[in-house]
Amino acid sequence: MRGRDDGPDGGARTFQASLAHVLHHHANTISGKIALRFLERGEGDGTSLTYGELDLQARILAERLVREGAQGQTVLLVYSAGLAFVVGFCACLYAGAIAVPTPFITPSRSAPRIAAIAADARPRVVLTCAPLAADATIRGAFPADLSGVPWIVTDQGMSNERVRSELPVIVPNDPAFLQYTSGSTADPRGVIVTHGNLMANMEMIRTAFGHDAETRMVSWLPLFHDMGLVGGLLQPLYVGGLAVLMSPMDFIQRPLRWLQAIARHRGTTSGGPNFAYALCADRIRPDQISGLDLRSWRVAFCGAEPVRADDLRRFAERAAPADFDPKALFPCYGMAETTLFVSGGPAGNGLCCVREPATSLGGEGAERVICGQGTVGQTLAIVDPQSLRRLPEGEVGEVWVAGPHVAAGYWQQPAPSEATFRARLSDDAEAGPFLRTGDMGLMRGDDLVIVGRLKDVVIVHGAKHHPEDIEATACRAHPALAPTAAAFAIDRDGREGLIVLQEVKRGHIADPELERAAKAVAADICENFGMRPSDVVLVRPGALPRTTSNKIRRRACRDAYVSGELAPFRLDAATLCPVKQ
DSSP states (O other), rough: OOOOOOTTTTTTTOOOOOOHHHHHHHHHHTTEEEEEEEEEEEEEEEEEEEEEHHHHHHHHHHHHHHHHTTTEEEEEEESSSSHHHHHHHHHHHHHOOOEEEEOOOOHHHHHHHHHHHHHHOSSSSSEEEHHHHHHHHHHHHHHHHGTTTTTOOOOSSSSTTTOOOOOOOOOOOOEEEEEEEEOOSOOEEEEEEEHHHHHHHHHHHHHHOOOOOOOEEEEOOOOTTTTTIIIIIIIHHHOOOOOEEOOHHHHOOOOOHHHHHHTTTOOEEEEEOHHHHHHHHHOOOOHHHHHHTTOOOOOEEOOSSOHHHHHHHHHHHHHHGTTTOOGGGEEEEEEESSSEEEEEEEOOOOOEEEEHHHHHSSSSOEEEEEEEBBTTEEEEEOOOTTTBBOOOOOOOOOEEEEEEEEEOOBBBHHHHHHHHBBBBOOOOBSOOOOOEEEEEEEEEETTEEEEEEEOOOEEEEETOHHHHHHHHHTSSSSEEEEEEEEEEEEETTTTEEEEEEEEETOOOOOTHHHHHHHHHHHHEEEEEEEESOOOEEETTTOOOOOOTOOOOOOOOHHHHHHHTTTTOEEEEETTTOOOOO
């Protein structure tokens, strides 16, 4: 177990009362400085707001929220990507309301999830923009008993409203917002992030990333997700820097826009999940890179899903002609339950890995990416999930976290909150309480290495395997395969069998090599793990269920496989390779 803190008395740092107070301070001291840019179609200079303009617009809307009785109540934010969301979120902070961001992609895809969040959060008010307020799909999916909740359209006609002159009285334990988790292993839950949690994690990120008022963040990450909201938006506002934002779809459709935005706006910090770096390496041509200048990019963070060294190396190689510095690579680890950030850095270290010992089968041990050092002001423990005892350095166990950034619990779910957020060690009852992350990892000195998910461990013939390792092996088996797979076990005739669902790259759907690709997946798994997959199923690009942060939802993949919902290029792997007994 490791604790790190740089407070003057060995305790936690003392932070300002709330982010609202920080933003109001910036409005008084750097009023004319541009705080935000939103790039339409991910290009150009976009539309902008100064710190003074953001403060004024947020205070106007905050006054309306207070009049609606929203102080201390939940407020649902239903927006597509844009500056209107930012104003709405900041208005909630200024009004002392509890912001509830919701995911929006398209009305048909997002309406059920927005409705489910509304049913759980029970908002006093809904903030939205005019097109979504009029959308019959979203309004029609809303719970009937919430039909009387007012919807406030914030992107038109607010200029003549009264301005809220007073900042709210904030207690650090007051909820600032609810972050609904992505649901990679369970149904989504609303994580209660307090003002104290947010301010503590803001300072942790600032310290680890080396941010200051000159920081220029470029982010395409969804603002309804913790990495996009806390890291991509709130962190640059906290330090008085610049946030350059773009729509996630603009990045997905043309990944080059991300790197172009970094070059154009001289971004110093930017990043995303592992898939983003793999997508750039796969889809950006060398001639498109050569004209860019990425020398300003000092922190290229990567988290939210398993970080794969091969993908980051491929990205760094592809971006090298633009003078991208590989030492900017910044693998990190965190989750909504810790507000966002747990470990990473120090900045400038680049990609660092450890390799496990060779297996008894003769194969090379798995390469693990180091997700940096635990942040100042928290305690990390690696714990045996059965005995609840701390494990020594180098042994794999569940990652437990304690500190001021650990959220208060799940919204209106006391039993799961007690089990997850208030765990105690069996050999040191005075330590903690701890958050049980559900992630498996180990410590190497001060460095944290994430191995996989506790609940996703695959057990075949009595041997435990982490699905991330199997998936990484499958993705590398053949050039026609995309870097996206799902590995899980199912019971067949009283025995647990391994199933591998593997996406095919775009442009390879009709490839005659696909049968060979499936055989290669099975053969590589046989060689590396000593077990034969019961089934290898090749599926179309984007077919595997994902969370809002693009993590593969293995439980949903398993359900889709069992129910036959997937439309595969099916190949029974039972005879694809021999296994030494």
